[in-house]
Amino acid sequence: MNIQNQIQLKPFNTLSLDVTASHYIKVQSDEALVEALNYAKQHSLNVLILSGGSNMLLPEHIHALVIHMDIQGIEYLAEDEHSKTIRVGAGQIWHDFVLWTTSQYLYGLQNLALIPGLVGASPVQNIGAYGVEVGEFIESVQVYDRQLETFSTIFAKDCDFSYRHSIFKDDPNRFVITHVIFKLLKHADLMLNYGDLKQAVGDEQTAENLQKQVIEIRQSKLPDPKEYPNVGSFFKNPIITEQLYDHLALTFSKLPHYPQATGGVKIAAGWLIDQSGWKGKQLGMVGMFHKQALVLVNYDKATLADVQATYHAVQHDVYQKFNILLEPEPVLFNESGLIRSHLE
Numbered sequence: 001m002n003i004q005n006q007i008q009l010k011p012f013n014t015l016s017l018d019v020t021a022s023h024y025i026k027v028q029s030d031e032a033l034v035e036a037l038n039y040a041k042q043h044s045l046n047v048l049i050l051s052g053g054s055n056m057l058l059p060e061h062i063h064a065l066v067i068h069m070d071i072q073g074i075e076y077l078a079e080d081e082h083s084k085t086i087r088v089g090a091g092q093i094w095h096d097f098v099l100w101t102t103s104q105y106l107y108g109l110q111n112l113a114l115i116p117g118l119v120g121a122s123p124v125q126n127i128g129a130y131g132v133e134v135g136e137f138i139e140s141v142q143v144y145d146r147q148l149e150t151f152s153t154i155f156a157k158d159c160d161f162s163y164r165h166s167i168f169k170d171d172p173n174r175f176v177i178t179h180v181i182f183k184l185l186k187h188a189d190l191m192l193n194y195g196d197l198k199q200a201v202g203d204e205q206t207a208e209n210l211q212k213q214v215i216e217i218r219q220s221k222l223p224d225p226k227e228y229p230n231v232g233s234f235f236k237n238p239i240i241t242e243q244l245y246d247h248l249a250l251t252f253s254k255l256p257h258y259p260q261a262t263g264g265v266k267i268a269a270g271w272l273i274d275q276s277g278w279k280g281k282q283l284g285m286v287g288m289f290h291k292q293a294l295v296l297v298n299y300d301k302a303t304l305a306d307v308q309a310t311y312h313a314v315q316h317d318v319y320q321k322f323n324i325l326l327e328p329e330p331v332l333f334n335e336s337g338l339i340r341s342h343l344e
Ligand SMILES: Cc1cc2nc3c(=O)[nH]c(=O)nc-3n(C[C@H](O)[C@H](O)[C@H](O)COP(=O)(O)OP(=O)(O)OC[C@H]3O[C@@H](n4cnc5c(N)ncnc54)[C@H](O)[C@@H]3O)c2cc1C
Pocket: 014, 048, 049, 050, 051, 052, 053, 054, 055, 056, 069, 090, 115, 116, 117, 118, 119, 120, 121, 122, 124, 125, 126, 127, 128, 129, 168, 172, 175, 176, 177, 178, 222, 223, 224, 225, 230, 231, 232, 233, 331
């Protein structure tokens, strides 16, 4: 087992924060994962599971075992008239997997092209974009259950998938996802009801063109983390009560809003941030991107404290203006490698 000490995680988190991990290992198999978890237990270390590092906020020093997931492999499990079932290793790169599905004439994931990160993290916050959430195409998730110390399979109906949420978020120290089992369609049923996508796709309504347009729209709007280190949408779109929406609409008639089937009204967080004067604004080394106010960017050598100072200021200004408290989307860790609440 190759445990390394004092490893720099800057290349492994897309916000490019300078982070030193006391213990680090890359795991490429189920067996290696169990060995690493046993090592952590024997040495009384907490465990931090790292995939692509595109949805996490890390402190400067972490005293824990960082397990970097690198389990590869794609295999067909089953097929029927309408679908094919595929098992994918947690360490596969998400975008490459989406491109591969399209090349294999398998449909469903095209709207989720170009989302950074690895396959194993995709169920954690039930990644979503352009009207599709990954949970719709997951049959089950294979995990190592650290509580019961055994491998098991969790079917999608038990994953509690909803907007940017799953059981893996509720119980972050329990499950390590090793494989995801997808059920993908053999006949394209394109989801085009979102924003400017239908117009971009035009008359060429194929999955290949849909994927191409999604990639082009994302490239035109979202900063590339290699150029502008970021973690994508920094805040979740808040869901507010109908009463609050009615009250706000009296003053802000252009407030973008999406009534939810389950009750409440979803509001575009980017619009709230823009209207609060934060689009393109910086506080020290950290600011909200000039083309997309929802994306927080590390413009220099920011630390977690700098990131927190900026997002607290954004939260404060949005709250003052709209009486809505924005909730950050990325997962926040403490120096012991454990997940912290953003409200602490
Ligand atoms: C430019 C940009 C655009 C983005 N656009 C979108 C978007 O459109 N939609 C969207 O939903 N997200 C988006 N994101 C956020 C992010 O890409 C996704 O949440 C992605 O799934 C995170 O994957 P990751 O491999 O980087 O996970 P990481 O950041 O490494 O991990 C995220 C969390 O999941 C846990 N985790 C990771 N792997 C496992 C595992 N195998 N088992 C158990 N727990 C695990 C980690 O401990 C951590 O708590 C964007 C990010 C960026 C930088």
